[in-house]
Amino acid sequence: MTPKDNGNEQQHTLDIVVVMVPLPAQGHLNQLLHLSHLINSYHIPVHYTGPSTHNHIAKLRIQGWSSESLSKIHFHDFKLPPFNSPPPTIDPSIPYPKHFDALFEASTHLREPVFNLIQELSRNFRKVIVIHDVLMASVVQDVKLISNAEKYDFTPISAFCSFTYRRENLYYDDQLIVLKKDFPEIENVPSNDGCMTQEQNELASNQIKCLGFESGSIFNTSRVIEGKYVQFLEKIESKITANVKFFALGPFNPINIVSKIDEKRHECLKWLDRQEDGSVLYVSFGSTTSLTDEQIEELANGLERSREKFIWVLRRADPNDVLGEADRVERPKLSEGYEDRVKGRGLIVRDWAPQLEILAHRSVGGFMSHCGWNSCLESISMGVPILAWPMHSDQPRNAVLVTDVLRIGVLVRGWEHREKVVNSSRIEGVVKTLMGSKEGMEMRKRAKELGDEVRRSFDEGGVSWLERDSFIAHISR
Known part of the structure; x- marks a missing residue:
């Protein structure tokens, strides 16, 4: 009625x-x-x-x-x-x-x-x-x-x-x-x-x-x-x-994030404090994406082989009841010894991470993202370029906006290849392009300029x- x-x-x-x-x-x-x-x-x-x-x-x-x-x-x-x-x-x-x-x-x-x-x-x-x-x-x-x-x-x-x-x-x-x-x-x-x-x-x-x-x-x-x-x-x-x-x-x-220096501050931010400016790739696929074990392994190998520094938020998608069901969701696993091999260069975060503070940190120079609109805007407003890896919903078109229209990112995988696993060689290549090449430097410059313009507005x-x-x-x- x-x-x-x-x-x-x-x-x-x-x-x-x-x-x-x-x-x-x-x-x-x-x-x-x-x-x-x-x-x-x-x-x-x-x-x-x-x-x-x-x-x-x-x-x-x-x-x-x-x-x-x-x-x-x-x-x-x-x-x-x-x-x-x-x-x-x-x-x-x-x-x-x-x-x-x-x-x-x-x-x-x-x-x-x-x-x-x-x-x-x-x-x-x-x-x-x-x-x-x-x-x-x-x-x-x-x-x-x-x-x-x-x-x-x-x-x-x-x-x-x-x-x-x-x-x-x-x-x-x-x-x-x-x-x-x-x-x-x-x-x-x-x-x-x-x-x-x-x-x-x-x-x-x-x-x-x-x-x-x-x-x-x-x-x-x-x-x-x-x-x-x-x-x-x-x-x-x-x-x-x-x-x-x-x-x-x-x-x-x-758009102006000030990270407080106190005991409640997330450990990953303390780790970022010890890194050089723009040297770290942030990797996160949001709250609705769960990678397969095979894709996790390829991503892990690609990040390791790139030799670039990274923070990787490795977790499953939120369940329907984000509180009651969370403990029953199986956590993704990495191969034995992986975290020891990347220690000092790579940090694995297995729970919710303070993304906005991470992107605002001076040490972060790139963001591997599913291109959810929240993540895109947070990255843009902080002047951080994107490695675009869309998974579903509006994300494939957001990836086009980021890479083709704004030209502040690199496409990891085209939507036409969405059913294929992205191999470690491809991941290694796009990470090196963004973080260590002349092309990547130009993208990072455009991203910073756009972020500055957004904040000035x-x-x-x-x-x-x-x-x-x-x-x-x-x-x-």
């Missing part, structure tokens, strides 16, 4: 409040939690919703913000309905995290508790601003019943990626408003084959059907990084839907500073 709007019976005593509705996966939770801090810094109260275990882990993993800042955000821990069937276990042979399908399906049932929260807040605030992941659109579809609430969709992928998807669904018919011929064709864009499961595609399609009454669209990107593609999206949307504003508010992650009067100011003024009007 659709809830009724009883949200405006009492007099409003406060101004505006923001409600965040993220998808419960680390890369999505993280982005909207960063945005929560940014909005809260304007003295606007923020309420962050989600399953209790996922809210807990998001708070533990957030970096770059003080505990005082975190304490100002209001967390609402909701209980998910039971899964219809036991969720599948993590299978490293399947690059896409299929075990998440059941979790994402269960999360769509948060409609009632989220609506009840929004309705309650609407009684006490002049305006309620709801910011939701596009994959949670069905959960917030009842916002239209509350007269003093506005809804903003958040797209958790790059503008480049979003534009390529949108362009593929435009038309050739001259009678239609938006035409493919109005927009440039992008070369070397990978196919969507293998990026997602059929179940995830269906879930995404069903969520998109619930869009249509937004007051604006938010992207975690900067016009400095991909302004052309933000403009293309604005042009498409302006011809289809009137009065929908686009806001490129990113990178959401903090947040100075008072800069393009990113003005964009955020415009957004706050818009929701406060």
